[in-house]
Amino acid sequence: MxxxxxxxxGSKATRDGYGEGIYEAGKRNKEVIAMxxxxxxxxxxxxxxxxxxxxxxxxxxxxxxxxxxxxxLATAGKIPFTGTFAxxxxxxxxxxxxxxxxxxGKNVKICASHAGLTLGxxxxxxxxxxxxxxxxxxxxxxxxxxxxxNQTKQAVLALVDHVGPAYLRFGRPNWPVFTGADTPFxxxxxxxxxxxxxxxxxxxxxxVWNAVEAAKALEDQGVSVDVISVxxxxxxDEAMILDSLSKTRCAVVCEEHQINGGLCDAIAHxxxxxxxxxxxxxxxxxxxxxxxxxxELLKKYGLDVDNxxxxxxxxxxxx
Amino acid sequence: xxxxxxDIDQLKQIASQVRRDILRMVYFASxxxxxxxxxxxxxxxxxxxxxxxxxxxFEMNAKGQDAFFMSNGHISPVLYSVLARRGYFPLEELSxxxxxxxxxxxxxxxxxxxxGIRVATGSLGQGFSVGVxxxxxxxxxxxPGFVHVSTGDGELQEGxxxxxxxxxxxxxxDNLIVTVDWNGQQIDxxxxxxxxxxxxxxxxxxxGWRVVVTDGNDMASIVHALEExxxxxxxxxxxxxxxxxxxxQGVDFMMGTNAWHGKAxxxxxxxxxxxxxxxxxxxxxxxENYQAxxxxx
Numbered sequence: 001m002x003x004x005x006x007x008x009x010g011s012k013a014t015r016d017g018y019g020e021g022i023y024e025a026g027k028r029n030k031e032v033i034a035m036x037x038x039x040x041x042x043x044x045x046x047x048x049x050x051x052x053x054x055x056x057x058x059x060x061x062x063x064x065x066x067x068x069x070x071x072x073l074a075t076a077g078k079i080p081f082t083g084t085f086a087x088x089x090x091x092x093x094x095x096x097x098x099x100x101x102x103x104x105g106k107n108v109k110i111c112a113s114h115a116g117l118t119l120g121x122x123x124x125x126x127x128x129x130x131x132x133x134x135x136x137x138x139x140x141x142x143x144x145x146x147x148x149x150n151q152t153k154q155a156v157l158a159l160v161d162h163v164g165p166a167y168l169r170f171g172r173p174n175w176p177v178f179t180g181a182d183t184p185f186x187x188x189x190x191x192x193x194x195x196x197x198x199x200x201x202x203x204x205x206x207x208v209w210n211a212v213e214a215a216k217a218l219e220d221q222g223v224s225v226d227v228i229s230v231x232x233x234x235x236x237d238e239a240m241i242l243d244s245l246s247k248t249r250c251a252v253v254c255e256e257h258q259i260n261g262g263l264c265d266a267i268a269h270x271x272x273x274x275x276x277x278x279x280x281x282x283x284x285x286x287x288x289x290x291x292x293x294x295x296e297l298l299k300k301y302g303l304d305v306d307n308x309x310x311x312x313x314x315x316x317x318x319x
Numbered sequence: 320x321x322x323x324x325x326d327i328d329q330l331k332q333i334a335s336q337v338r339r340d341i342l343r344m345v346y347f348a349s350x351x352x353x354x355x356x357x358x359x360x361x362x363x364x365x366x367x368x369x370x371x372x373x374x375x376x377f378e379m380n381a382k383g384q385d386a387f388f389m390s391n392g393h394i395s396p397v398l399y400s401v402l403a404r405r406g407y408f409p410l411e412e413l414s415x416x417x418x419x420x421x422x423x424x425x426x427x428x429x430x431x432x433x434x435g436i437r438v439a440t441g442s443l444g445q446g447f448s449v450g451v452x453x454x455x456x457x458x459x460x461x462x463p464g465f466v467h468v469s470t471g472d473g474e475l476q477e478g479x480x481x482x483x484x485x486x487x488x489x490x491x492x493d494n495l496i497v498t499v500d501w502n503g504q505q506i507d508x509x510x511x512x513x514x515x516x517x518x519x520x521x522x523x524x525x526x527g528w529r530v531v532v533t534d535g536n537d538m539a540s541i542v543h544a545l546e547e548x549x550x551x552x553x554x555x556x557x558x559x560x561x562x563x564x565x566x567x568q569g570v571d572f573m574m575g576t577n578a579w580h581g582k583a584x585x586x587x588x589x590x591x592x593x594x595x596x597x598x599x600x601x602x603x604x605x606x607e608n609y610q611a612x613x614x615x616x
Contacts, residue, residue: 065482072452077380104439
């Protein structure tokens, strides 16, 4: 397994993958309902709406009501997929999700676009960096951050068959596509993209591609890198994480999220309990974002490829 | 389907027993919300014993039948009593209200698997949206069932209520009937001193609802209002029933004040209250060692 075999086959936004996935899901299961809170275009719902107009629910700008209505639809046996930006999908409606969906055990899929810094120019009001943490704290909540457009589509299809509340986090920008168009998504499974022994790099969401690029640069310097894609943040694939740490005995964790609460904490928890080792974290360091282009923001906030390379070099020295 | 009780006097008898259950549950738990529970007892008795079509065994998805959502989840004692009296679970289980390892949590929940509950409520303003969601699903499925929702009046201060209130008429949910417990009281005092609801009838009307004002503590009036609301299916307009109620109805020292919103009576007060309420169906047997079946934990 060579990291250089992981190549981009094109560029596409993960939200495009969502649009394709929800359309396909609608074809496969007549109980699937797509919802939007005045952002159907941003979530690429046009194809679904054209094919299944009676199974699309336009909520208007009322996210709290959307979460409750979704819980009611699920109670009646529907499979609702809520849709709005990640900020309005989580932080704005946390108590609605907590009580009406998570605690009530409702089969609602909370689908969140425009997550993280790469939302770009809209700035910090919209760039939620706390959502993974909030959602993974809820008992019974599945949390998925797909790595590219193909995987987002496949994750939607996997969620149709998964019974229980789930959070699906994806983004706005065009981003390299490198997973197979028809590779089924398995909830709770991490993927080894490159095999190595000097350092583990764990990443989720869009940061997986940056991890791949960083691993390629490190391999070119003679560093042997174990690259693990972790699209499911909860439930976490602990077996894969420990298998990797047992080989490398040090790790870098990367996510487009606050350094607190998300994948960094989740993996550190597993490591501390089972296999303590030096770790470095490539994530936003307890700050809000700002307006800018996605790549400018990733660089400024320490989430670009060079940051991952340096973090790997540093953590190896600490072994 | 469960058999219905049509006789108004018989419904009044049941309501008297439900009020006794409420007092005893809150007394034995040393906590809970007797005021709103007593005020909504007539409506809840009418709904569960006469108005709603309910399958013999509880079905979460409520297909082909009616469903009820208690958005004002703090008045759980009246819901638990009515459900137990209607055969959803053993009467004796009322003994476990608010105790450790109980399916009768302080606020209603699906989490412990209590038959009759379809969503957790308690954080206010949310159960209404969930009821709207089920009414929407029933419309999509051409299901004949109605969805009934109860809210408090103080609860109407929550913003989410008005998101749902805007949504339901726009989506023509004439299978949705909401009752508001309009007792004018909330924890900190009268609505008018805390945050006035203003022209409540006018508010609902301008949101597109059919508005009915009725005496929520007169059995014949509330039965009529609920059943009349169900004749408006086909009009594409949802109905809200603003029930004029007394917080603490049936127990003189609990009425007309917010003092008993969330406070349990002591033994002497409980006995004084019970003396005002006729035991019509037999009190449940209080068993502090009762073990609830099928706990999820």
